[in-house]
Amino acid sequence: MPTASMPGPLPPPQGESTELAARVPQLLEAMRSVGSGLELHPTLDRICETAAALTDARYAAIGVVDEYGRGLADFVHHGVDEGTARRIGRLPDGHQGLLGALIRDPEPVRLPDLTEDPRSCGFPAHHPPMRGFLGVPIRVQGEIFGNLYLTEKRGGGPFSDYDLGMVQVLATEAGIAIGKARLYEAARQRERWIDGSVAVTTALLSGGADDALQVVAEQARRLSGSAAAIVLLPADEGGLEIVAVASDRPSNELGTVVPPESEIVAELLAGQAVFVDDASTDPRTATSLIHGYGPAMLLPLQSHGRVLGSLVTPRARGERPFTETERTLAVQFASQAALALMMAEAQRDRERLAVYEDRDRIARDLHDLVIRRLFATGTMLHGAQRRSLVPEVHEGVGKAVDELDVTIQEIRAAIFALRQSPTEAPSGLRTRVLREINMAAVPLGFKPSHRFVGPVDTVVGDHTGKNLIAALRETLSNAFRHAGATRIDVVVDATVTLPDGSPGVRLSAADDGVGIPENGRRSGLRNLKRRAESLGGDSRHGPGIGENGGGTTVVWEAPH
Structure with a gap:
């Protein structure tokens, strides 16, 4: 049909x-x-x-x-x-x-x-x-x-x-x-993270550790689009200490220690990355580290199984969470930064070893050559003194022999100090300041002068003392690398009164170098100021001790 x-x-x-x-x-x-x-x-x-x-x-x-x-x-x-x-x-x-x-x-x-x-x-x-x-x-x-x-x-x-x-x-x-x-x-994003890793590696291998850690924080914040970036290193008493902060807001967190009891600290020290969708509500972030922020990445600075510290990059509340790609790139960046930290540490160890070897050579030369010749000269003067019949000559030669004896004793004390390992030295602030000055003398080619005012070892607390030593190290390093100075005067005064009326300690280091160029880098000075402000103090700089005020004077002060 x-x-x-x-x-x-x-x-x-x-x-x-x-x-x-x-x-x-x-x-x-x-x-x-x-x-x-x-x-x-x-x-x-x-x-x-x-x-x-x-x-x-x-x-x-x-x-x-x-x-x-x-x-x-x-x-x-x-x-x-x-x-x-x-x-x-x-x-x-x-x-x-x-x-x-x-x-x-x-x-x-x-x-x-x-x-x-x-x-x-x-x-x-x-x-x-x-x-x-x-x-x-x-x-x-x-x-x-x-x-x-x-x-x-x-x-x-x-x-x-x-x-x-x-x-x-x-x-x-x-x-x-x-x-x-x-x-x-994605290609542009990876390129930016790679460029950031190169900048961090260059900074770590060419400058001071504090300056380089600040570069790590600044690069991580820029690359991740975060509101802040924080670098933490293991603290002596356990936990993690904040050593660098990059943020638009003023920060007084430098030196703050996140206790080892924190769940997140335990995970970071175990080498585990932690990703938080909202730090303001996550119970693990009930510390002052990132509480109040939104999405956050907490990354271990880890290389070859060794955890050197942590990098934290929080975004503001209400911001979008980090994508998987951003998390992967951030973890890779943190690993590269950790590797650069290890390389920088190995480089500093080699430099320190070279300094120790140089100190040992100087000590041998002083002992084998200088003291022997001074002793021989003293023996000759003794003989001349016995044969002299003129009382004035006899007395003058005797004084010269006494001065030689004192000089020999001072040289022997210097030899002992040169051969003494820094780990064997007492841990008082005065001794640590002298150690930094002696260490700086080798690359500088001269020994900075020093003066202490007040009971430095008894009134300055450990936390302030540790930051003062770091400030002195930064200042002497800047003088060596940039100033071209031939003279540096260091003064540590534990009797000062700060502007708010509280007792404090002041470190001043004056040199006769070239001064700070008009368009020169200020990262070292910014580090000093941040470190002082984190303790409730301040840092400033002014004219030095060269002719017509040439050079630079750096003043760093903080409460006891």
């Missing part, structure tokens, strides 16, 4: 066909425009603008789904002016409403009036009215990247089937463009 054949698809009405033909060049131009850039955010802006023009929509937006598929990591919009956007306030997070439904079920949605859809949860205050709605998912290499939203077709009509079809084609092209932009962005 014959059957009726099914009719084929009906052609669009003449008016719609003409409209479609007219819009094909517009679609091709839109596809070309979307794929013309490399950077991700400008590409998203261009997609929104192009889609709005293609469909004659007043507003367009792209909601970028976070890597966990739970909400929006970014929201790029077109058509809402900056003033209105500021009044609206916080951007949608995609956890609820129609946007949340599209994240959970990424299929095209076309609504004549989105306010009547049961999934809609309304608009915040100051939001412009929107009714017609068109939502299309954007896929990148088969994975959902986000959704393209279009609202409020000009003229007030609903979006048509042709609008939907063209936006779907545009979304496909957008997925290709976004994939290309993401690859470019």
Whole structure:
């Protein structure tokens, strides 16, 4: 029995066909425009603008789904002016409403009036009215990247089937463009982290440790887009001590020790990275380290199984969490910084060994050559004294022999000090200051003069003393590397009264070098000031002791 054949698809009405033909060049131009850039955010802006023009929509937006598929990591919009956007306030997070439904079920949605859809949860205050709605998912290499939203077709009509079809084609092209932009962005991001690692390595191997650790903090903060970056090293009494902070806010945290009882400290010292979504609510961050911040990365500075310290990079509350890529790059950066720290430590050990060998050689020369010749000279003078018949000559030679005896005793004391290991020396502040001065004498080529005022060893606390020694080391290092000085005078005064009336200690080091260049680096001086301010003190610099005030005088002071 014959059957009726099914009719084929009906052609669009003449008016719609003409409209479609007219819009094909517009679609091709839109596809070309979307794929013309490399950077991700400008590409998203261009997609929104192009889609709005293609469909004659007043507003367009792209909601970028976070890597966990739970909400929006970014929201790029077109058509809402900056003033209105500021009044609206916080951007949608995609956890609820129609946007949340599209994240959970990424299929095209076309609504004549989105306010009547049961999934809609309304608009915040100051939001412009929107009714017609068109939502299309954007896929990148088969994975959902986000959704393209279009609202409020000009003229007030609903979006048509042709609008939907063209936006779907545009979304496909957008997925290709976004994939290309993401690859470019990832390559640029890796390049920035690599450049940061190179800067850290260079700083660690070419300068003082404190300056280099500050570079680690500054680079980590810049690369991770964090509100702050903190470097911690193991403290003598256990736990981790804050040794460098990079932040826009004034910090008095330098020298603060996070106790070993902290759960996070135990994990970091065990070599485990810790990632926190919200430090203000995470119970493990109930310390002053990052409490009050938002997302945070706490990374061990670890190399070859050895944990040298920790790097912490928190973002402000409400900021987006760190992505997996950012976490991976940050862990690699921390490992590279730890390796650079180990290399710098080995370099300092080699330099220290060279100093010890030089001290030992000087001690041998003093003993084998200088003392013997002085002793021989003294014996000759004794003989001349016995043969002299003139009382004045006899008395003068006797005084010269006595002076030689004193000189020999002083040289023997110097030989003993040169051969004494720094670890064998007493731990008083006076002795530690002298040790730093003696250590600096070898690279400087001369020994800085020194003077102590007041009971330095008894009134200055251990914490202040440790920071004073670090400040002295930084000052002498700067004088050696930059000043070209031939004279340095060091004074430690434990009898000063600070501006707030509290008793304190003052370290001053004056040289006759070239002074501080107008456009020279100030990182060492900034380190000294931060260290003093963390104790409630201050640091400053002024003219030196060269001719006409040449050179530099650095003053560092803090409470006892």
